[in-house]
Amino acid sequence: MRLLLGAGVFVAVLLVSTSVFAQGEAVKLRLSSWDTELGMSLRVSEGSSIGTEFSEDLLGLRDDHYVPSIELIFYSSRFKLTLGYWEALCTGTEQLSTSITFEGTTYDISHLIESKLRMTSYDIRAQLNILSISRAEIGIVGGVRVFKYYAQIVDLTSSFAASDEAYAGTPYFGVAAQFVIQNLIALGASVVTFSYSNDKTKFKLNSYLDANIYTELRYGPLAGRVGYNKIKLNFEKTGTDAVDMNCYIKGPYFGIYITF
DSSP states (O other), rough: HHHHHHHHHHHHHHHHHHHHHHHSSSEEEEEEEEEEEEEEEEEEEEEEEEEEETTTTTTTTTEEEEEEEEEEEEEEEEEEEEEEEEEEEEEEEEESSEEEETTTEEEEETOOEEEEEEEEEEEEEEEEEEEETTTTEEEEEEEEEEEEEEEEEETTTTTTEEEEEEEEEEEEEEEEEEEEEEEEEEHHHHHHHHHHHHHTTEEEEEEEEEEEEEEEEEEEEEEEEEEEEHHHHHHHSSSOOOOEEEEEEEEEEEEEEEEO
């Protein structure tokens, strides 16, 4: 029911928004670099073999810090449609202090492990402004985000490797606001959230939160943005290939964009 409600909110916002998009439409391209901090716990099981719940510290995972992202934004005075993409990669090499089980395989204590975790995000977001004046806008946000995760462990001691990948998709809704000072500086924030479960697919999204705050400096068609973004995701998938993941990605970012 919550999944249908979330999808309905997104579709409603999108349909209403497209009816007003024809008035003063424009396109923005935004490129950003996100200085991230990653925190996670992950358990991957295979059949009756229950996987070990491990963190980034157990595997010596370190993120690449600077995560590139790209957004294509179609907007008018009352509507904004954003297509977004980013990919975060964490790698590490660690000598195990305890044995772990991943994808049905047990890696023994003292073995040298090389690990990789890649998180990819695909996002489509619609915003319909319920208040839009010359220096302020407040809007309702609805969207769909799909996360793809890929995890790999290579036992350098025995040269054995195992990997797993899964998708976690969710609709979401929330609010966004932006205030402009002297047509040069803009202050903005947004927060979206959702949770749902699907018995048919044996998938449960326990929680999803995306909070963003920023400042923009504008000059003609160009602008620079600095801000802070935090994303929290907790999902589980039961069945033969079970996955239980709890993670957050947060940090400051800097971006530039051009208006066409």
